[in-house]
Amino acid sequence: MENDKRELDFFSRYLPLWITVCIILGTVVGYLFPSLSAALGGIEVANVSIPVAVVLLVMMYPIMLKISIKGITHVKDNLKPLWLTLIINWAIKPFTMAFIAWIFMSILFSGIIPQHVQKEYIAGMILLGLAPCTAMVLVWTYLAKANVNYALVQVAVNDLIILVLFAPLGKFLLGVTTHFPVPFATILYSVLFYVAIPLLLAGITRYVLIRKKGEQWFNERFVQKMEWITPAGLLVTLVLLFIFQGEKIIHYPLHIVLIAIPLVLQTYLIFFVGYFGAKRLKIHYSEAAPSAFIGASNFFELSVAVALILFGMNSGATLATVVGVLVEVPVMLSLVKIMKRNKEKFQGG
Secondary structure, eight states, X not given: OOOOOOOOOHHHHTHHHXXXXXXXXXXXXXXXXXXXXXXXXXXXXXXXXXXXXXXXXXXXXXXHHTOOGGGGGGGTTOXXXXXXXXXXXXXXXXXXXXXHHHIIIIIITTTTSOHHHHHHHHHHHHHHHTOBOSHHHHHHHHHTTOOHHHHHHHHHHHHHHHHHHHHHHHHHHHHHHHOXXXXXXXXXXXXXXXXXXXXXXXXXXXXXXXXXXXXXXXXIIIHHHXXXXXXXXXXXHHHHHHHHHHHHHHHOTHHHHHHHHHHHHHHHHXXXXXXXXXXXXXXXXXXXXXXXXXXXXXXXXXXHHHHHHHHOTTSHHHHHHHHHHHHHHHHHHHHHHHHHHTGGGSBTO
């Protein structure tokens, strides 16, 4: 009898709680101590907060450590799940997110949210839609008892594609929906800084340590010891962000809920596109699960970073990306349950 009870560790299981605590802490500090917010806000270069940029850059490094470019070549005999993932992530998801964000913010919620803030919220949601998941999809795949190794390859390919497509798609969709004059170079430099640099450093680390200690030691010892940095960095980032967002949250708490509604809708929509697409293509359950998860989940670290650079820490765009972090864990856990409950409906289930 199978006894494979996979569960989140204590920290990950209660991640929504830790996120909420950090949001409350940052909001209270920012509201009660505006001088601290001003002091931190002054540490910036070219509209980029140095404290937040450093934390975000460090957060990316452990994520990239798991990516093996060599591993991409191992999927040449099983390309259907990868193609499904790429179509969802780059031909469907960015456009549905832009449309859903525009419908809710510009039409359904137009009488509740001021017009200038509507556009910023739309921009933040678009940035989330442009960034398919990286690290967390490995967690969702593991919990669904699916193929984590294949999910890792999907992550690696998507990170490489982000380097090419994030900037042009971002400029196009932001321009069409919000009419913000978004400099292409700004988005490109953001992606290069927060994806390319950590990817390069992680690649050098992999090469050196695997040659010295072996791949098993690298994966089971070094990578696992570094994993805590990403969630810890995320929580520090949230505190910093909400120190700057404190006054806005106190005055507009309803906006958090209104931003969450289209984000949750988009998550379920993209999940079921992947779910039914995998069934239609007769993809094995072990690869169907990560194919459905990777588009539904978001690379929120990158979205937050780009929102900061383009719009600043006090912007609605940055707030929208952070709300994406808040809703992601409980929603994705519900999708893991749906996937496991319907396992027998897939090939190999």
